Amino acid sequence: MNKQLFHNSLLLLFCLLLLFATVSCRNNPAPVNLENESSFQREASPEDNNPANKNAGSEKNTGRGQENEGSSTAGDVPPELQDPAPNELGQVMVAPNELGQIMVLMYHEIGYPEGEWRRTPENFRRDLQILYEQGYRAVTLTDMVRGEITIPAGTSPVVFTFDDGNRGNFNYLEADGEPVLDPNCAVAIMEDFHEENPDFGLAATFFIYYPNPFRQTEYIEKKLNYLVQQGFEIGNHTYGHANLQKIGAADIQRELAQHVKTTAEYLPGYEVNSLALPYGAYPKEPALAVRGSDGDTDYRHEAVLLVGANPSPSPFHNSFDPYRIPRIRASEMNTEGVGLYDWLEYFAENPHKRYISDGDE
Numbered sequence: 001m002n003k004q005l006f007h008n009s010l011l012l013l014f015c016l017l018l019l020f021a022t023v024s025c026r027n028n029p030a031p032v033n034l035e036n037e038s039s040f041q042r043e044a045s046p047e048d049n050n051p052a053n054k055n056a057g058s059e060k061n062t063g064r065g066q067e068n069e070g071s072s073t074a075g076d077v078p079p080e081l082q083d084p085a086p087n088e089l090g091q092v093m094v095a096p097n098e099l100g101q102i103m104v105l106m107y108h109e110i111g112y113p114e115g116e117w118r119r120t121p122e123n124f125r126r127d128l129q130i131l132y133e134q135g136y137r138a139v140t141l142t143d144m145v146r147g148e149i150t151i152p153a154g155t156s157p158v159v160f161t162f163d164d165g166n167r168g169n170f171n172y173l174e175a176d177g178e179p180v181l182d183p184n185c186a187v188a189i190m191e192d193f194h195e196e197n198p199d200f201g202l203a204a205t206f207f208i209y210y211p212n213p214f215r216q217t218e219y220i221e222k223k224l225n226y227l228v229q230q231g232f233e234i235g236n237h238t239y240g241h242a243n244l245q246k247i248g249a250a251d252i253q254r255e256l257a258q259h260v261k262t263t264a265e266y267l268p269g270y271e272v273n274s275l276a277l278p279y280g281a282y283p284k285e286p287a288l289a290v291r292g293s294d295g296d297t298d299y300r301h302e303a304v305l306l307v308g309a310n311p312s313p314s315p316f317h318n319s320f321d322p323y324r325i326p327r328i329r330a331s332e333m334n335t336e337g338v339g340l341y342d343w344l345e346y347f348a349e350n351p352h353k354r355y356i357s358d359g360d361e
């Protein structure tokens, strides 16, 4: 490419970035403990002790790096714009970075009206569209924690999780006495989006509790089987949405094992392998969140999810702790600067912080 043209493109890109930073005028994502203090310990950036990121050291994960960018003069080219080389189309390519961070999104209800814990179908579709356009691809939680992320080079994984098994996650309408998937429930929205954009992937974990996940008793078995057939995952959210910090060891194990047992009654052979802690509350005896037993039922979780505010470290990064995976609230209300859109903006401006696949399995 013509050198002058490249220089001009770079300048234009920077001006746009500056304009965006000025117009948006938002606080950058900063780690904030939104729920349970004891459950959310990670405040430092996963890159803090990563020598590969020394040049970004001043940003840490306080998210304050963009303020420097915003205040820099037009003569300074931010480091993010110096490194990447343009490809033949003039697009700025970002190098693969499988030590970069991954957003694990926490949704609750899909429905009306929009709320702190409820996303409208329209807004959920918009989330999918924007994630897709910005190069994110859906992977299962299991693949993420196992480091089996097989997405194309240059794309970034994103993990979808839904807590509580509300009806808007998976709802059947009835037509002529037959159940028909509600096009405005989360499952239908994700399937429709996947049909239009097959390369986005179709993956999510539903952290349900009992006795009535998805709130239609007559369809529990049908729904759970359907989800697993479609490649979705069922996660533990305790049997009865218990606060595990407030109950003893025997009750903790009963809550977790009874979920596993009940799920297996609906889904013979299915092994629940992840836990989202209700209220983000870790048991006083943390090991009980990972494994334990009640009667003849054992449980063993490969992943334990917190509520919280940060992206997760990469499973390949030495700070990754599968038993304390932070999640990002997929909400636009009261997100305190650390919601999905705050982090999307952060990663757009700090692409070197984001997990970017090298395309190898």
Ligand SMILES: [Zn+2]
Pocket: 163, 164, 237, 241, 278, 279
């Ligand atoms: Zn919950």
